[in-house]
Structure formats: structure tokens, C-alpha cells
Amino acid sequence: MKLEEIEQLISRYEKEGLELEPDREKRNGYMSKVSNYTEQFLDDIHSKKAFVNDFANDGAFDNFPFEEAPTNTDKVIDFLKQNVDRAGINPASGGHIGYIPGGGIYGAALGDYLAAVMNRYAGVFYATPGAVRIENQIIEWVGELVGYEKGFGGNLASGGSMANLIAISTARIAKNITSKDIENSTIYLTKQAHHCVTKALKIVGLHEIQLRYIPMDSKYRMIPELLAEQIEQDKAEGLNPFMLVASAGSTDVGAIDPLDKLADIAEKYDLWYHIDGAYGGFFLLCDETKVKLKGINRADSVILDPHKGMFLPYGVGIVLVKDVKHLLDANSYDANYMQDTKDYQQEYSPADLSPELSRHFRGLRMWVPMKLHGIxxxxxxxxxxxxxxxxxxxxxxxxxxxxxxxxxxxxxxxxxxxxxxxxxxxxxxxxxxxxxxxxxxxxxxxxxxxxxxxxxxxxxxxxxxxxxxxxxxxxxxxxxxx
Ligand SMILES: Cc1ncc(COP(=O)(O)O)c(C=O)c1O
The missing domain is CATH 3.90.1150.10 (Aspartate Aminotransferase, domain 1)
Incomplete structure (x- = not known):
């Protein structure tokens, strides 16, 4: 093809692609319609139902397929109103008192909007030092809340399940559980542990490990004495006690295992001590409940979900590891095409502390409301x-x-x-x-x-x-x- 023809093609495609770069007038047009909708949504939130029991499929999605041409904004918003923001549970409603709610504070939506428009790359320090500093500032704040001393590390994952998964894969590397050790190693938990823990074990290839469900007291808390007995018995049988998983607020009944006593046992038997505080962790902020979480700072790893206890919209769970070295060991990788990033590394990058490389700049959805409203x-x-x-x-x-x-x-x-x-x-x-x-x-x-x-x-x-x-x-x- 001649150069002239190539240039004509480029010019044609550039013009067609401009649909993706709306000018200010068009952006304002979109924005005013979206914001009319969200404002009405928030004005009505106290009278909206928390649950609409209607699961019928009237074919609306089939009748609204993707097309080559743009769809009118009103039609798009109306479709969402009719077909998404209606049936099932309404998590934004204060009437949502089931499972584990959170609500979704408005300031977080502003943070998400800013993050999406700026599209700052929060995976690697070199790419956007400010974004990584914001995420690390949040990790710092949550680590201090938990009571960790300097030297810990953490990551803003997409939720509690991912946070637990990161903790468990880190524990496996830290305790050097190789494939030949799996069948002889043990994990201690109760029936109150969230199912994402056993799911994570499967994902990291530990599903053949020996699970020891320790009996609970009348408040659904692990009985430390029976844990110790079980560990002794396992050791006597030549097994390798590996990890203890405790709940700091179970989903089912809100049970808090005796975290401090369990820490003594974990220390004595050199277990990796993981605490799932996805639901309960942020109750460290309250005088009424802080004392119940005593011992949480002794965990090797702990998770807390801001999309629960900090009322953020779905999409963020935090994992903390007491010794950042373990998190790095499990997640940090090199690649030739990443070589330019190394010289500028002043702080840990999320990419070195989690399975993700490119990722949403999640920190902003937490940082903006923390700044706008205070703690x-x-x-x-x-x-x-x-x-x-x-x-x-x-x-x-x-x-x-x-x-x-x-x-x-x-x-x-x-x-x-x-x-x-x-x-x-x-x-x-x-x-x-x-x-x-x-x-x-x-x-x-x-x-x-x-x-x-x-x-x-x-x-x-x-x-x-x-x-x-x-x-x-x-x-x-x-x-x-x-
Ligand atoms: C105690 C606990 N752990 C883990 C999870 C899983 O978190 P996510 O739903 O954010 O993946 C939940 C969810 O409710 C939970 O309550």
C-alpha cells in the first residue's frame, strides 16, 4: 500500500475513534444525566426498598445488545434503572441488614471517579509515586490501627476473599510448604471460618492439607485448650502443624476467637497465625469493641475489609503481613521489560506485594472520604x-x-x-x-x-x-x- 493511502486510512480511523474522546460539552451532557440519576437515587434512598423479590427475566438484556453505533445516554441510564437498580438486594439502602453490608459512602464514589478519569497507574512506584504513596499511607494507617510495629507491609486487594488468598499464599511460602509437605501439614480453624479460606487453600494448591476443625464454646469461639491438644496429637503423629486461622468477627454470628490466647499457642508451636478481620477488623476504631480484639497485633497476617467496616462500595479488602519480607517473597517478580522501574523505587510497589500488576487505583476511594470527612x-x-x-x-x-x-x-x-x-x-x-x-x-x-x-x-x-x-x-x- 502506498504511504498516501496509509495516511488516508489513519485519518479515517482517527476521526471514527474520536467518539471515544467526547469534548467538554458532550462530557457535561453525560455528567449532568448521570448526576441527575445518582442525585435522585440518593434523594430517594431512604424510601427505596432494600429487597425486591423479582427474579423474572423479561428478555430486556437480549433486547438491548451491543451495537456498532452509539446508544443514547437516556436510554442507557433508563436501562440501568429498570434492569439493574431494582430487583434483588439494594446494598446502598440502610435497610440492608443481611449478610455483611457496608453501604457505599459517596466520597468513595468521588475517589473512584477521580481515579478512573486520571487513570494513574498504582501498581508500580515509578509509574505514579503519588498513587503508591497514597496506598502506602493507607496501609500504614491500618497497620497502626491493628497495632503492628514498623516492618509490616500490606496491600489493597479487591475484597476479603482476595486478601485472605494473598495471606494464605504468603504463609505457604513463608513456611516453605512444598508439594511433598502438603498431605502431612495441618491447618487449624473452626466451622465459623469464612468459606473463602478453604476456597483460597484450593486455589493455592493446599486442598490436600489436613484441616483440623477445632471445637467451639457456646459463643462459637475456638477453644484454645482443645487447639493445643490437637496440635500435640498431630505432632505426636509426625504431622507438620502449619497454620492457625482465627476469626475476628465471623460472618455467621460475629464470633471473635480468643485472639490473644491463640497467639500464645501459635507462638509456642511456631504456626503461621492468620486472623480474618474482614468484618470485625475496623471495630478497632471503637472503644466499645477494641478490647475484644486484643491480640490481633500478634498475627503474622490479618485482613480487614474497608468495603464493610469503612462503608466503602464493594471492591476493597486489605491484607497486612507483620513482616513485609514474607509478602515480598511471595509476590515480587522481575522482568526485563520492568527494568526501568527499579532505579526509582523509594517505596514498596503494590505489584511487589500482591498478585496484581495493572490494577485499579483503589487507594483513592478510601483516601478521599478519609480526607473529606475525617476519621x-x-x-x-x-x-x-x-x-x-x-x-x-x-x-x-x-x-x-x-x-x-x-x-x-x-x-x-x-x-x-x-x-x-x-x-x-x-x-x-x-x-x-x-x-x-x-x-x-x-x-x-x-x-x-x-x-x-x-x-x-x-x-x-x-x-x-x-x-x-x-x-x-x-x-x-x-x-x-x-
Ligand atoms: C469474615 C469474612 N471473611 C471473608 C469474607 C469475604 O470477603 P469478600 O466478600 O470481600 O470477598 C467475608 C465476607 O462477608 C467475611 O465476612
């Missing part, structure tokens, strides 16, 4: 949730409900046991009444083979009236029948 309101919101849970726990008992263990943090389980008839059926019926109403959403679990309802109060938008709605629905649902 005090985060602390206050968490404390409010602690007392709301307490309030509900007392009130539901006044209605005659049986309750699970006294809440350590903000999860409480409850059920009604009728004088006659099937308790599980009755409680399922009560849950479906709450789901069909939709103003609030709660979830259920199975404890001791029985069906229990549970609340998890963690959205920053959850206030007392939401708990009162649950209590009202329960009372009405009972209808004096039982």
Missing part, C-alpha cells in the same frame, strides 16, 4: 451500629424470641420457638414476610442444625427505625398465633 464519623457510625445491635437483641427477646450468643459486634441471631409446631417452618415464614415487605432485608443461617434469622448491622445508613421495622414485622407476623 471521627467512621468511628461514630460503627459505635451506633454496636448499640443498635444491642437494642435489637434486647427488644427481640421482649417479643419472646430466642437469641443466639450476646453480640460481640453487630451480628445477632434470633428465632421463635413455638409451643408446638415446626420452629424452622415458622421462622422461614417470618423471614419471607420480611422479604416480601422489602423495606428491610435480613438473611438466615443454620446453627446446630436449626434455622435462625440473623441481622448484621453495618451499613452506615442503618438507623434505629430500620431495626424497629424488623421488630414490627416480626410482631405482626406472629399475629398472636403462637
Amino acid at each position: 471521627a464519623p467512621f468511628r461514630a457510625c460503627l459505635s451506633e451500629k454496636i448499640w443498635l445491635t444491642r437494642y435489637f437483641y434486647e427488644k427481640v427477646q421482649e417479643l419472646g424470641f430466642e437469641v443466639g450468643p450476646e453480640p460481640e459486634l453487630t451480628v445477632a441471631a434470633f428465632r421463635y420457638v413455638p409451643k408446638s409446631g415446626d420452629a424452622n417452618e415458622l421462622n422461614k415464614k417470618l423471614l419471607s414476610i420480611i422479604h416480601n415487605d422489602g423495606r428491610v432485608f435480613i438473611s438466615s443461617t443454620t446453627l446446630g442444625g436449626e434455622f435462625w434469622m440473623r441481622i448484621a448491622v453495618l451499613s452506615f445508613r442503618t438507623h434505629k427505625y430500620h431495626l424497629d421495622i424488623i421488630l414490627e414485622l416480626l410482631e405482626d407476623g406472629m399475629g398472636g398465633e403462637y
